[in-house]
Amino acid sequence: MWKLARVAASSFRRSRWFSTAIPGPCIVHKRGADILHDPWFNKDTGFPLTERDRLGLRGLLPPRVISFEQQYARFMESYGSLEKNTQGQPDGVVSLAKWRILNRLHDRNETLYYRVLIDNIEDFAPIIYTPTVGLVCQNYSGLFRRPRGMYFSAKDKGEMMSMIYNWPAQQVDMIVLTDGSRILGLGDLGVQGIGIPIGKLDMYVAAAGFNPQRVLPVMLDVGTNNQKLLEDRLYLGLRQPRLEGEEYLSIVDEFMEAVFSRWPKAVVQFEDFQMKWAFETLQRYRKRFCMFNDDIQGTAGVALAGLLGTVRAQGRPLSDFVNQKIVVVGAGSAGLGVLNMAIQAVSRMSGDNEGTVKNQFFLLDKDGLITKERRNIDPAAAPFAKDLKDVEGLREGASLVEVVKKLKPHVLLGLSGVGGIFNEEVLKAMRESDSTKPAIFAMSNPTMNAECTAADAFKHAGENIVFASGSPFKNVDLGNGKVGHVNQANNMYLFPGIGLGTLLSGARFITDEMLQAAAECLASYITDEEIQKGKLYPSVSSIRCITAEVGAAVLRAAVAEGLAEGHGDVGPRELNNMSKEETVEYVSRSMWFPVYSPLVHEK
Numbered sequence: 055m056w057k058l059a060r061v062a063a064s065s066f067r068r069s070r071w072f073s074t075a076i077p078g079p080c081i082v083h084k085r086g087a088d089i090l091h092d093p094w095f096n097k098d099t100g101f102p103l104t105e106r107d108r109l110g111l112r113g114l115l116p117p118r119v120i121s122f123e124q125q126y127a128r129f130m131e132s133y134g135s136l137e138k139n140t141q142g143q144p145d146g147v148v149s150l151a152k153w154r155i156l157n158r159l160h161d162r163n164e165t166l167y168y169r170v171l172i173d174n175i176e177d178f179a180p181i182i183y184t185p186t187v188g189l190v191c192q193n194y195s196g197l198f199r200r201p202r203g204m205y206f207s208a209k210d211k212g213e214m215m216s217m218i219y220n221w222p223a224q225q226v227d228m229i230v231l232t233d234g235s236r237i238l239g240l241g242d243l244g245v246q247g248i249g250i251p252i253g254k255l256d257m258y259v260a261a262a263g264f265n266p267q268r269v270l271p272v273m274l275d276v277g278t279n280n281q282k283l284l285e286d287r288l289y290l291g292l293r294q295p296r297l298e299g300e301e302y303l304s305i306v307d308e309f310m311e312a313v314f315s316r317w318p319k320a321v322v323q324f325e326d327f328q329m330k331w332a333f334e335t336l337q338r339y340r341k342r343f344c345m346f347n348d349d350i351q352g353t354a355g356v357a358l359a360g361l362l363g364t365v366r367a368q369g370r371p372l373s374d375f376v377n378q379k380i381v382v383v384g385a386g387s388a389g390l391g392v393l394n395m396a397i398q399a400v401s402r403m404s405g406d407n408e409g410t411v412k413n414q415f416f417l418l419d420k421d422g423l424i425t426k427e428r429r430n431i432d433p434a435a436a437p438f439a440k441d442l443k444d445v446e447g448l449r450e451g452a453s454l455v456e457v458v459k460k461l462k463p464h465v466l467l468g469l470s471g472v473g474g475i476f477n478e479e480v481l482k483a484m485r486e487s488d489s490t491k492p493a494i495f496a497m498s499n500p501t502m503n504a505e506c507t508a509a510d511a512f513k514h515a516g517e518n519i520v521f522a523s524g525s526p527f528k529n530v531d532l533g534n535g536k537v538g539h540v541n542q543a544n545n546m547y548l549f550p551g552i553g554l555g556t557l558l559s560g561a562r563f564i565t566d567e568m569l570q571a572a573a574e575c576l577a578s579y580i581t582d583e584e585i586q587k588g589k590l591y592p593s594v595s596s597i598r599c600i601t602a603e604v605g606a607a608v609l610r611a612a613v614a615e616g617l618a619e620g621h622g623d624v625g626p627r628e629l630n631n632m633s634k635e636e637t638v639e640y641v642s643r644s645m646w647f648p649v650y651s652p653l654v655h656e657k
């Protein structure tokens with residue numbers, strides 16, 4: 055236990071994001087106990103005596119003042135005890151216990167919460183984000199203690215323009231919005247899906263340095279089609295079937311108008327919407343508002359960076375991407391997003407138009423290989439349907455194993471939400487891949503929904519593969535001192551940088567060029583040496599550095615397109631004059647970092 059506290063305390067001091075400058079004051083409009091109950095301002099036992107006097111806190115706290123470092127070490131010690139005391143208990147129980155202790159800190163003292171999160175991001179991301187956040191959403195109505203974020207329901211129609219003013223912060227920079235209809239691979243979780251925007255925004259604070267007082271998680275509760283939830287007496291959402299058609303869209307329209315009328319410069323991320331609404335809302339709003347869909351666009355960039363990495367892993371030049379055979383399993387918002395972006399990349403590399411470059415990509419959904427013979431094909435999937443003459447020996451609806459055996463693809467990429475569909479037979483078939491280093495991406499979340507485990511991938515497809523999963527797995531011990539490296543192919547590598555770069559650019563909307571710049575930046579982040587070790591993505595522990603680079607790439611793309619209007623004191627001319635290095639420096643400097651600021655009371 056002592057050891058853990060020591061480790062924690064030393065990582066606290068080492069944090070490279072710590073600024074030695076005296077933090078500027080923070081204006082607070084409350085006094086006394088109200089401050090202690092506000093996690094934005096609360097310092098617990100850390101209030102200096104002079105501040106206790108100024109803010110009417112004297113006598114409301116035990117007399118001794120505990121330093122931030124000591125508070126940090128104390129929390130890490132409790133966390134360490136919890137780890138020890140829950141040893142041997144089922145994974146879900148342990149993860150939820152860890153989530154609870156972190157959540158309690160989040161609700162009490164945000165400065166300390168974000169500091170421990172930033173310094174220990176590799177250990178804590180799996181708790182506050184994927185995969186534990188999935189379990190939290192499934193159990194949300196029972197776990198609910200305090201509200202976080204805002205809830206707009208179908209019953210609020212006509213009220214949203216005024217409701218938005220109920221949010222206490224003057225300024226909001228980043229909003230993550232869901233309607234709960236496709237939470238990870240867990241389906242429709244209705245109002246319980248609020249856990250996802252909360253987790254994503256925690257990553258925005260930890261990875262991109264958004265000020266937690268300027269982020270807003272939002273749930274649009276338009277009902278649920280999940281019968282179990284509708285019958286659950288504890289369920290906290292509207293007990294009605296989901297709104298559809300124009301009724302649904304009018305709710306989202308009203309919300310978007312309300313948000314941008316109060317905070318015209320905010321960035322909105324759409325998250326975990328079922329496919330039909332994911333695509334429809336993206337088309338509807340992307341030219342009107344500053345928004346993007348993370349599942350379609352963030353995922354695509356992360357997958358593309360990984361796909362380019364697999365070309366390098368084979369010792370081939372990037373231009374060889376155009377010759378890779380890629381099988382995408384899952385024709386939903388994520389799978390189609392990946393295909394669209396990958397095809398754009400091939401078309402740029404080869405100079406051919408998009409229509410002629412689709413041949414290397416193969417798409418399967420729940421009914422197997424999608425060909426032009428498919429009846430009632432989804433219009434979004436139609437452009438990727440294969441002509442039967444281009445897939446000789448395969449039929450409409452061919453199974454995954456048939457497809458892999460026949461095509462011997464370089465890459466097998468799963469975004470199906472179905473756990474285990476890369477079974478032993480499929481993985482063994484990947485041994486015959488035409489690639490010298492076959493790639494397996496089991497990108498579905500959470501862990502139970504991954505198309506295969508890391509251990510199975512290395513066991514059945516061979517030690518020579520490169521492997522990536524959406525949720526974290528431990529590296530695999532291959533024996534004889536060899537290690538099968540596990541990459542986490544998760545959109546968390548991009549969305550924080552997309553959000554921050556966009557905000558700082560002041561662009562009014564997010565273009566394909568900005569997203570492409572983000573993906574290319576991530577792809578180039580990893581060195582050849584790392585690639586040789588099977589690494590396609592950098593370590594999560596360096597997520598702030600990655601985000602600074604990605605954010606700068608997005609910002610520069612906005613400048614290049616003439617979209618940058620600037621942010622705060624930094625106008626378009628200054629942005630335009632910044633070199634690449636200066637832009638990275640500017641983005642890094644703009645990141646909020648958790649330290650206790652002197653609180654100044656103003657009526």
Ligand SMILES: NC(=O)c1ccc[n+]([C@@H]2O[C@H](COP(=O)([O-])OP(=O)(O)OC[C@H]3O[C@@H](n4cnc5c(N)ncnc54)[C@H](O)[C@@H]3O)[C@@H](O)[C@H]2O)c1
Pocket residue numbers: 236237238239240328329348349353356383384385386387388389418419420421422468469470471472475497498499500503523524525543544545546
């Ligand atoms: N790693 C990441 O960063 C990341 C990002 C986005 C989504 N995801 C994950 O991807 C999954 C899918 O997300 P989505 O938004 O595309 O969902 P979606 O519901 O829009 O699409 C799912 C697709 O999978 C297909 N499918 C279902 N069963 C199948 C089967 N047995 N074989 C082949 N295909 C099958 C469906 O037909 C559909 O086309 C989810 O688990 C989600 O968590 C991961």
Ligand SMILES: O=C(O)C[C@H](O)C(=O)O
Pocket residue numbers: 183184237238239326348349498499524544545546
């Ligand atoms: O939330 C994640 O971990 C990634 C992605 O957005 C998903 O929907 O699975």
Ligand SMILES: [Mg+2]
Pocket residue numbers: 238325326348349
């Ligand atoms: Mg998502």
